[in-house]
Amino acid sequence: MKYINLGKSDLHASNIGLGIMRMNQLSVSEAAKVIETAFDLGINFFDGADIYGEGQSDTIFGQALKETGIDRHSVYVQGKVGIVLDNRRSHDGLVFGGRYDFSRDYIVDAAHAELQRMNVEYFDSLLLHRPDPLMEPAQVAEALDTLQTDGTARHxxxxxxxxxxxxxxxxxxxxxxxxxxxxxSIMHTGMIDAGMHVNMTDDRSVDHDNGVLEYTQLHNMTVQAWSPYQYGMFEGVFIDNPKFPELNTMLQAIADRYDVTKNAIATAWILRHPAHIQVIVGSMNPNRLKQIVEANKVELTAQEWYDIYAAAGNALP
Ligand SMILES: NC(=O)c1ccc[n+]([C@@H]2O[C@H](COP(=O)([O-])OP(=O)(O)OC[C@H]3O[C@@H](n4cnc5c(N)ncnc54)[C@H](OP(=O)(O)O)[C@@H]3O)[C@@H](O)[C@H]2O)c1
Structure with a gap:
């Protein structure tokens, strides 16, 4: 495993973290096995959010972490708040918001509630989940001060x-x-497409994110890549998916070269970017986690990185 400092902080986290969005589908003992496997592989970073599994993922994670006996201080736990759940739009524990809420009281109450469910005493980091256009920055400032002062979140x-x-x-x-x-992910590259198509008129020249990757690098922030093996928004996994034959052929050829799996190469492709992106994986399968962390055995050449990008259907200007 390799470790990176998150932003300018002293949080020395594994460059592959485990997201617990899908943990609500497991029993506590199954979840404990996943956490234990991840920890043994060197993963020391766990990413939750109050909406995952409508709160159930937090609860199972908290109970499972206790069951493993892993010292809470030897891992980093991240929470996320700011989305007000809309149960009617939720399916299979993949949940969506009815609105976003960055008001002071909502942020503070949601963070306290998530912390209680996870039963971990404090969050190493707390994220605001999706931007709220009605945000009053002064209210967020008050909320973060409160949560830092009362010990809910360190960063x-x-x-x-x-x-x-x-x-x-x-x-x-x-x-x-x-x-x-x-x-x-390889199939979700908006953050880099536009930078390669500056001053062009094709679809990829449209900068949907306003140079977000460059901004985070300039400001020493860490990008965490979510859904590293999905295409669309939870439409499915691109690995071994017959919809993407060229990409899978390329991933397999490079995987064979390094004697690892396609999941490892898809992960290595993200890690190869000089921004030191942290990959947040969502697998709840201990064997797949073992395969994924083998990404750290691989340093893709620039040509391999571009070949994968092209095989995903991207053209260079
Ligand atoms: N900030 C945000 O807005 C946001 C949004 C979504 C997610 N997230 C975070 O990102 C984390 C990861 O998201 P994710 O779970 O969508 O990411 P993911 O790692 O791309 O997807 C994991 C899912 O893909 C399956 N999978 C992976 N490789 C596979 C393969 N080769 N063949 C078949 N199935 C495969 C896994 O199944 P197995 O369990 O069987 O391995 C699991 O169901 C979440 O847990 C959450 O922490 C954040």
Whole structure:
């Protein structure tokens, strides 16, 4: 395993973290096995959110972590708040919001509730899950001060925010934003496409994210890549998916070269970016986790990285 410091903090986290969004589908003992396997592989970072499994993922994680006997201080636990759940739009524990809420009381209450469910005493980092257009920056500032002072969270970050949203927030709060968690995978490359198509007129020249990857590098923030093996928004896994024959052929050829699996190569492709992205994987399968962390045995050449990008259907100008 390799470790990176998150933002400018002293949080020395594994470059592959485990997301617990899908943990609600497991029993406590199954979840304990997943956590134990991850920990034994060197994963020391766990990413939750109050909405995962409608809160059930937090609860199972908290109970399972206790069952493993792993010292809470030897791992980092991250929470996320700010999405008000809409149960009607939720399915299979993959949940969606009815609205976003960055008001002071909502953030504080949601963070306290998540911490209680996880039963971990404090969050190493707490993220604001999705930007709320009705955000009053001064209210967020009060909320973060409260949560830091009362010991709920040591550090803060955001998720799914563009540079101006981060700058606006950073201008009002007293803590340094450490993290921006964003969707990024071989099949979700908006953050890099536009940079290669500057001044062009094709679809990929449209910058949907306003240079978010460059902004995080400039401001020493860590990008956490969510859903590293999915295409679309939870449409499915691209690995071994007949919809993507060229990509899978390329991943397999490179996997054979390094004697690892396609999941490892898909992970290594994200890790190869010089921004030192942390990959947040969602597998609840101990064997797959073992395969995934083998990404750290691989240092893709620049040509391999571009070949994978091209095999995913991307053209260079
Ligand atoms: N900030 C945000 O807005 C946001 C949004 C979504 C997610 N997240 C975070 O990101 C984490 C990861 O998200 P995710 O779970 O969507 O990511 P993921 O790691 O891309 O997907 C995991 C899912 O893909 C399956 N899978 C992986 N490789 C496979 C293969 N080769 N063949 C078949 N199935 C395969 C896994 O099954 P197995 O369990 O069988 O391995 C699991 O169901 C979440 O837990 C959460 O912490 C954040």
């Amino acid at each position: 803060f970050g955001v998720s799914n925010q563009n540079p101006y949203q981060m700058a606006l927030l950073q201008n009002s709060i007293h803590q340094q934003l450490l993290i921006n968690q964003l969707q990024f």
